[in-house]
Amino acid sequence: MSAVAAAQGVRSQARRETLWRLLRSPTFLVGTLIVGFWIFCAFYGSKLAPYDPLVQYDNDITVPPGSTSVDDRHVHFLFGTDQLGRDVLSRVLTGATDTLRIAPAATLVGIVGGTVLGLLMGYFRGWLDDVLGRAIDAFLALPLLIVAITALTGLGHSNRTLVLVIGFAFSLTVSRTVRAAVLAERDLDYIQAAQLRGERAPYILFVEILPNIMGPIIVEATVRLGYAIFTVAALTFLGFGVQPPSPDWSLQVADNFTLLVQGDFAWTVLPPALAIASLVVGVNLIADGLQETLDR
Amino acid sequence: MTDAPALDIRDLDVAYSVRGKDRQVLRGVTLQVARGEAYGLVGESGCGKSTAAMAVMRYLPANGRVRGGSIEVAGANVMELGRRDLRRWRASDVGMVYQNPGTALNPSIRVGRQVAEVFTVQGVGSGEARERALEALKLVQIADPASVLQRYPHQLSGGMQQRVIIAMALAKDPALLILDEPTTGLDATVEAEVLDLVAGLQSSLHTSVLFISHNLGVISKMCARVGVLYAGRLVEEGPVEEVLHDPRHPYTVGLLRCVPRGGVRKDHGRLDTIPGFLPNLGDDLPGCVFADRCALAQDRCHTEPPTAHAIGEQHVSLCHFHETAQTLPRLEAADLELTPVDRSAPPLLAFDELGKVFRQHGNDIHALVGVSASVWPGETLGLVGESGSGKTTLARTLLGILEPTSGAMLLEGKKLGGRMTRRSREEVRALQIVFQNPDSALNRRHTVRRILRRSLRKLARLSGKAADARMTELMTSVRLSERYVSARPSQLSGGLKQRLAIARSFAGEPRLVVCDEPTSALDVSVQAAILNLLVELQAKEGVSYIFISHDLGVVRYVSDRIAVLYLGRLMELGPAEVVFDGPHHPYTEALLSAVPTIDGGGRDRIRLEGDIPSAAKPPTGCVFHTRCPRRLGDVCDTTEPPLVEIADGHLMRCHIPLDQLRTLQASPR
Numbered sequence: 001m002s003a004v005a006a007a008q009g010v011r012s013q014a015r016r017e018t019l020w021r022l023l024r025s026p027t028f029l030v031g032t033l034i035v036g037f038w039i040f041c042a043f044y045g046s047k048l049a050p051y052d053p054l055v056q057y058d059n060d061i062t063v064p065p066g067s068t069s070v071d072d073r074h075v076h077f078l079f080g081t082d083q084l085g086r087d088v089l090s091r092v093l094t095g096a097t098d099t100l101r102i103a104p105a106a107t108l109v110g111i112v113g114g115t116v117l118g119l120l121m122g123y124f125r126g127w128l129d130d131v132l133g134r135a136i137d138a139f140l141a142l143p144l145l146i147v148a149i150t151a152l153t154g155l156g157h158s159n160r161t162l163v164l165v166i167g168f169a170f171s172l173t174v175s176r177t178v179r180a181a182v183l184a185e186r187d188l189d190y191i192q193a194a195q196l197r198g199e200r201a202p203y204i205l206f207v208e209i210l211p212n213i214m215g216p217i218i219v220e221a222t223v224r225l226g227y228a229i230f231t232v233a234a235l236t237f238l239g240f241g242v243q244p245p246s247p248d249w250s251l252q253v254a255d256n257f258t259l260l261v262q263g264d265f266a267w268t269v270l271p272p273a274l275a276i277a278s279l280v281v282g283v284n285l286i287a288d289g290l291q292e293t294l295d296r
Numbered sequence: 297m298t299d300a301p302a303l304d305i306r307d308l309d310v311a312y313s314v315r316g317k318d319r320q321v322l323r324g325v326t327l328q329v330a331r332g333e334a335y336g337l338v339g340e341s342g343c344g345k346s347t348a349a350m351a352v353m354r355y356l357p358a359n360g361r362v363r364g365g366s367i368e369v370a371g372a373n374v375m376e377l378g379r380r381d382l383r384r385w386r387a388s389d390v391g392m393v394y395q396n397p398g399t400a401l402n403p404s405i406r407v408g409r410q411v412a413e414v415f416t417v418q419g420v421g422s423g424e425a426r427e428r429a430l431e432a433l434k435l436v437q438i439a440d441p442a443s444v445l446q447r448y449p450h451q452l453s454g455g456m457q458q459r460v461i462i463a464m465a466l467a468k469d470p471a472l473l474i475l476d477e478p479t480t481g482l483d484a485t486v487e488a489e490v491l492d493l494v495a496g497l498q499s500s501l502h503t504s505v506l507f508i509s510h511n512l513g514v515i516s517k518m519c520a521r522v523g524v525l526y527a528g529r530l531v532e533e534g535p536v537e538e539v540l541h542d543p544r545h546p547y548t549v550g551l552l553r554c555v556p557r558g559g560v561r562k563d564h565g566r567l568d569t570i571p572g573f574l575p576n577l578g579d580d581l582p583g584c585v586f587a588d589r590c591a592l593a594q595d596r597c598h599t600e601p602p603t604a605h606a607i608g609e610q611h612v613s614l615c616h617f618h619e620t621a622q623t624l625p626r627l628e629a630a631d632l633e634l635t636p637v638d639r640s641a642p643p644l645l646a647f648d649e650l651g652k653v654f655r656q657h658g659n660d661i662h663a664l665v666g667v668s669a670s671v672w673p674g675e676t677l678g679l680v681g682e683s684g685s686g687k688t689t690l691a692r693t694l695l696g697i698l699e700p701t702s703g704a705m706l707l708e709g710k711k712l713g714g715r716m717t718r719r720s721r722e723e724v725r726a727l728q729i730v731f732q733n734p735d736s737a738l739n740r741r742h743t744v745r746r747i748l749r750r751s752l753r754k755l756a757r758l759s760g761k762a763a764d765a766r767m768t769e770l771m772t773s774v775r776l777s778e779r780y781v782s783a784r785p786s787q788l789s790g791g792l793k794q795r796l797a798i799a800r801s802f803a804g805e806p807r808l809v810v811c812d813e814p815t816s817a818l819d820v821s822v823q824a825a826i827l828n829l830l831v832e833l834q835a836k837e838g839v840s841y842i843f844i845s846h847d848l849g850v851v852r853y854v855s856d857r858i859a860v861l862y863l864g865r866l867m868e869l870g871p872a873e874v875v876f877d878g879p880h881h882p883y884t885e886a887l888l889s890a891v892p893t894i895d896g897g898g899r900d901r902i903r904l905e906g907d908i909p910s911a912a913k914p915p916t917g918c919v920f921h922t923r924c925p926r927r928l929g930d931v932c933d934t935t936e937p938p939l940v941e942i943a944d945g946h947l948m949r950c951h952i953p954l955d956q957l958r959t960l961q962a963s964p965r
Contacts, residue, residue, distance in 0.1 A: 017315075189737035192697060193800070196716065197754040198724050211741035 021293050028289025034282030038275070041093050042100040049090035051075065053247040057085040062259065065267050080267040082256050086247075092271045095249040096279070098242045102162055103228035109167025110228075111221045114174025119205045121175065122182025129179075136172045144169055145234060152240045162241060166231055170224050177220050181213040215294040222287035226280050233276050249276050300371030302472045302504030303329040303352065307365035310344075310351050310528075312577065314359065319578025321347050323528040323585065324365065329472065332502035336519030336536065338509060340551075340819040341790075342574050344528040345508045349474050352506070353392060354382055370471035387417045391465030395477040397457035401449035407460055408445030414467045432467040433460070436493060439906075453907045455486035459493065466497060476508045483682045484846055485904045488890035491517060492903070510819065512555065513892040516540055521610065524548050527575050527585040534611030540894055544605075544613035546590045546624045553626070554824040556853035557894060559876065562676075562831045563634050567824040567853070568626055573789060584615065591625045592617055632835040635674055637856055639945075642709060643670035644840050645694065645727075645808055650703035652689055652864075659912040663689040664864045666703070671808060674834065676841040678855030678872065680848065680887060684908045686864035687844045691810045694842070695727050707807075725755045725804040732813035734793035738785040738800075744771075745781045747800055755804025766803075773836070774799040774829060791822035795829065802833065808840040815850060827854060848891050852876055857945075860884050863911055863919045866939060870946035879957040881948050882926040902926075918951065926960060928952055 022028050041048065059070045060081050065088075069075035079088035121129045139147075151165045185191065186209070194204050235241035236250035244251060249272035256268035310322040322344050329335040339345050350356050352367055354374060367374040369390060377385055394400045402410060411432055415425035426445075433441035436459040449457055458478060465473055475494065479487035495518055498505055507518050515522050516536050523533040524547065532545040543549045553568035560567075572589035575581060584590070587597040594617075602616045615621055652664040664686050671677045679687045692698045694705060696716030705712040707726060713719045731737035738747060748767045752758040758766055771778055774795040785793050794814060801809050811830065815823035831854060833839060845851045851858065851872075858875040860868040860883060868881040875884060886904045902925045909915055915922045921932040928951050939949045950957070 189731040189733065190739045193729070193731070193737055195697070196695060196724065196727075196729060197751050197804070198716075198721060199754065208739055208742075212739065 018293060022289060025289040025292060027285050027292070031282045031285025031287075031289060034278055035286060038096045038279050038282070039100060042096040045094035045096065049087075049093045050078070051087045051090045053086060053090040053094045054245055055086065057081060057087075059085070061085045062265055062268060079271050082252065082268045083259055083265075084255075088252075088267060088271055091247040091252055092249070092275050095247045095252060095272055095275065098159070098246050098248045099229055099232050099250075099276075099279070102159055102166075102232050102242070103225060105163045106166035106170065106228045106232070107221055107225045109163060110170025110174050110224055111217065113167065113171030114220075115178050115210070115217060117171060117175035118178025119182055119209065122179040123186055123201065123205055123209070132175075133179075136175065139169075140172055144231065145238075148231070148235055149238065149240050152235070157240065157243060159242070162232065162235065166228055170228065174217075174220055174224065177216060178213065181216045182209055185209050185212055219287060219291045219294060222283060222290055226283040226287065229276070229280050229283065249273070299331075300368065301328045302331050302333070302370055303327070303335075303506060304368040305348070305352070305365070306367075308348070308351060308362065308367065309364035310347055310356065310360060311363050312357075312360050314577070317578070318361075318363070320363075321360075321528050321577065322351070323581075325525070325528070325530050326365075327523050327530060327533065329504050329506055331504050333521065334498055334505040334507055334519045336507045336509065336515035336522040337525055338512060338515050338522055339525035340510060340574065340821065342577075343525045345510075345525055346476055347528075348525070349392070349476050349506065349508055352472075352474065353386065353390060387414075388468050389471045391468060391470035391473045393458070393461050393465050393473070393475045393478045395480050397454060397461050397481070398449070400461050401457060403449055405448075406445070407447055407449060407452070410449075411445070411460065411464055411467065414464050418468065428467070432463040435466065435497070436460070436463040438463075453486075454482050455490060455907065458482065458490055462490070462494065462497075466501065466503065469501075471504065472506065473503050474506045474508070477510070478507075479514065480509070480511075484848070484887060484890040485682055486907075487514075488892070488903065489905075491892060494518065511892070512540065512552065512820075512894045516894050517892040524551070527581065529585045529614065531586060531614045532612065534608060538608055538611045542607075542611075542622075544607050544611065544618040544621050545586070545615045546592055546621050547586045549621050549624045550589075551820060552894065554820045555894065556824070556827070556849045559873075560853055561872065562854055566632070566828050566831070569825045569828065570821040592620065592623070632832060634831075634835050635838070637672050637675040639672055641672065643706075644673045644675075644708060646670040646706045647694065648704050648706070650690070650693060650705065651701050652686075652693055652698060653701045656912070661911045662864055662914065663911060664693065664700070667861070667864070667866050668703075669859055669866065669869055671840050671842060673807070673840055674838045675857065676834065676843050676855045678851040678858040679842060679844045679861060680846070680851055680858060680884075681861035682887075682908050683846075684863075684911065685861040687861055688812060689864070690861070691729070691812055691842060691844060695729055695810060696724070721755075726807040727810070728801040728804065728806040728808075729810040729812060730794070730798055730801050730814045733817050734790065734797045735785070735817075737797050738793060740785050743782050743784055744776070744788075744796055747796065748803060751800045751803035770799045770802060773802070773833065789822075790818050791825060794818060794822075794826055798826075798829065798833070802837070802839075805837070806839060808842065810842045810844070812844045813846065814843075816845065816847065823850070830854065848876075848888060849893075860887070863908065863914055865919060866947070866949065867920065868946075868948045869939075870943075870948075874943070874946050878961050879954060880961070881950050882924050882952070882957075883920050885961060886923075886925065918949070926952060926957075 057069055057071065060077065062083050063077055063081050065078060065080040067077050067080065077087055079092065081087055121132055147169060148165050152161060155161045191204060191208065194208050232241055233250040236248055237254045242248040242251060252272040253269050259265035259268055305325055305327050308322050308325040309320065311318040311320045325348060337345050337348065351362055352374065362375060408426065408429055411429035412425040415428050416422060420428065429445060430441055433444060438444050438456060438459050444452065479490050482490060491514065497503065507515065509515050519536050521534065522536045522539050523530045524545065526547050532539060532543065532548050539548060540552065543552055550568065550570040554570065556567055570589055575588065583598040583600055584602050587593040590597065596616055602614045604612045604614055605618050606612055607618065648668045650664055650667045654661040654663055667690060669677065679690065681687050689698065693700050696719055699714035707723055712723060716724055748770060749763050752763045752766055756766065768778060776792060776795045776799060780788065788796065815826050818826060827850065834841065843851060843854050855872045857870060858872050859866055860881060862883050867883050868875060886902050889902050904923045906923055909922055917933045917935050918937050921927055924932065931951050937949050937951045939947050942948050942954050
């Protein structure tokens with residue numbers, strides 16, 4: 001039996017090697033650090049934040065970074081306050097929660113839906129592939145934001161609708177990637193071998209093919225996550241996404257960007273905007289790192 | 297011009313860096329190719345043949361490094377060339393021909409421009425370059441070279457593509473031409489044409505050639521001297537005749553014995569194999585590199601590297617015991633009792649007037665036309681023919697992967713459904729397949745246990761303890777050690793993977809297994825073991841095989857009867873020895889004479905010209921008349937000969953009377 005254990009050892013060793021390569025990739029590490037920080041903030045941001053992100057210091061409207069409160073000399077606004085007198089630092093630290101709840105959920109919906117769709121199209125080909133393929137092409141020709149706004153207006157605003165709408169749109173994009181991967185697999189002989197022992201389509205799709213195309217699906221998932229964060233941010237900025245009173249970053253930008261026109265109030269907009277950017281960049285760095293490692 | 301040899305490699309030591317560690321691939325290889333000489337480098341996959349070629353071209357991958365030794369081509373030290381000199385040197389001094397002509401040509405550039413580029417990089421004007429491109433194609437005997445220049449690579453057949461590449465390689469009149477398995481991807485008949493061409497050009501142009509191949513027959517035809525490479529060391533070197541007929545290294549001896557040749561058949565005995573595996577890349581081998589697999593090895597072989605022993609004037613062996621190398625004990629499995637096939641009993645599988653038509657761009661492609669034959673229990677029917685002859689289509693139709701357009705299939709007298717979805721579980725279970733490429737046939741994410749247990753469950757309806765017991769039994773019968781149950785295919789060697797695939801196809805105790813080129817992706821020593829296994833399983837289980845292969849030696853070894861297909865039609869069908877010994881159909885004759893054999897000579901050369909015609913527009917009359925070297929006359933062009941029984945169980949489709957065929961094929965041309 002020790003030989004069996006040895007074989008298993010070889011297998012887990014191969015997995016360990018992939019992990020090790022991943023951990024040696026600077027791109028992946030930096031991305032993980034950034035994203036990890038924001039995930040931590042999403043959970044414990046309220047404990048890190050010096051003040052309540054929703055409290056309005058009525059006498060400290062748009063004070064610059066580093067100011068001390070007029071009412072209480074123990075209150076310091078490290079990043080300044082916004083036009084309602086709320087502490088910018090506290091709001092940045094707590095503003096990740098909604099985005100990091102909606103974007104991964106939407107990505108998950110998109111990946112699951114797209115994988116099923118892609119498997120079906122790639123495996124069965126024929127009229128199913130033709131009809132679905134053309135329909136998807138037509139749908140993806142429409143700008144995502146317009147489609148999402150229309151759907152959200154029709155279905156009403158809620159985080160769940162947001163997840164479903166973005167998830168649906170993403171599943172179409174994902175299905176193309178998955179379909180291409182399935183096409184390469186279905187020509188391999190192991191599919192015929194499975195058919196020759198009388199396997200049915202669901203077994204072939206999910207047990208035979210799916211494990212072999214997990215690499216591209218994982219990479220696609222991280223790439224999609226980046227886009228999902230961006231889409232949520234854009235919709236929120238336009239007023240169709242996360243709703244007040246959440247301290248969401250995009251809401252902060254939306255609340256305060258008009259100040260930019262009036263003069264030098266950059267601290268109200270720049271920190272949340274940079275937070276969004278860093279999160280998206282972080283996710284994309286992870287995607288790049290994964291792609292490098294898994295493609296080898 | 298100096299008198300330096302075309303290629304002079306001394307003590308070449310190449311290592312690949314894998315995960316930060318250097319793994320030695322070439323261990324002090326020394327060889328010279330004289331001017332105008334053809335030198336063959338032979339060895340199994342992973343022995344370092346291609347690495348040697350890459351090192352000469354300075355094309356080693358980024359993790360490859362020459363650690364020691366020198367390479368000189370026509371007196372110029374290749375290792376010292378700077379970037380620009382290297383480019384110029386590659387453009388003018390060396391030519392290389394690769395295994396796969398399809399990927400060596402740029403698919404989006406017309407052939408003419410690609411060939412002309414050889415001249416333009418040397419500074420020739422574009423008008424003159426075009427003319428010289430035309431000359432180059434004429435040299436390699438391409439029909440209608442002017443129109444070929446205007447075409448894209450995908451519009452040419454594989455043989456034509458390889459001719460174009462050879463033309464490009466020769467066009468610069470290289471000091472050294474490297475051919476890396478140039479015919480491995482080609483059909484035997486095309487291979488013969490290309491080899492004839494290269495041999496002819498080599499002797500007329502006095503090109504120096506380094507010819508790399510795993511095929512001893514090809515080397516024996518093409519080269520004057522041969523070097524046998526094993527685990528990165530040249531273990532034997534000498535004139536081809538001497539090395540192949542008087543081998544002095546146990547590895548060469550073993551390699552030569554593995555190849556089924558000289559008409560051996562399964563009922564004559566088992567094939568020899570070489571035990572064990574090639575050492576891992578970069579293993580530390582203090583003694584003789586072959587010691588671990590050598591039955592003659594003694595203590596000294598494991599510790600002390602052998603020095604070169606001169607046997608003949610040029611014949612050198614790196615073996616301590618070169619005098620006794622040929623006494624290498626024969627390692628073969630116990631003899632088997634093969635039950636003779638009883639053809640008075642009803643056949644296991646019969647197919648009658650089977651036809652298959654594919655529709656493509658509005659054309660009807662007749663892939664199979666009225667093919668009828670039977671397979672009896674315990675019998676092997678060999679299927680031979682060029683690619684495009686319908687072998688695989690026939691096999692896949694029988695299995696129910698493709699649905700026949702016409703005709704009927706009978707399994708033990710009962711009509712079989714066209715598609716496997718319309719067959720009963722028993723019928724699906726009765727017919728199974730072993731694919732050519734185990735990498736593609738095994739799901740790389742599934743473990744050995746999962747692969748076997750799933751087949752047992754679906755085909756034999758076994759689960760739980762019974763399935764485990766049967767799985768162990770299956771693994772034992774294909775000699776796949778039980779310690780691999782949790783391994784995935786990627787952790788198995790090529791031979792072990794094919795054993796696993798065979799075990800899988802036997803899971804449901806099939807009555808007939810289609811073997812679709814089961815050994816062509818494997819090395820010869822592994823091939824011998826797999827063929828032994830298949831024969832053994834046949835003796836034990838009484839299973840029938842339909843055996844497809846382009847290697848006629850292999851087909852002859854395993855088959856009881858042979859069916860020869862051409863353009864989807866059965867041209868000849870008969871007992872193996874009758875079909876091989878003749879008188880045979882002119883097409884069979886051409887196939888046989890196309891095969892380069894180790895023993896060389898003997899057979900008259902008849903050559904097929906051109907490519908297999910399109911199945912969308914098959915020739916009138918006898919479909920073979922366009923290429924037939926023994927065409928009688930108009931009758932062949934107008935009337936399709938019937939398939940008639942010319943002797944007991946020997947059917948042939950030819951207008952030439954049997955007696956005439958016999959005299960034609962007996963007399964040397």
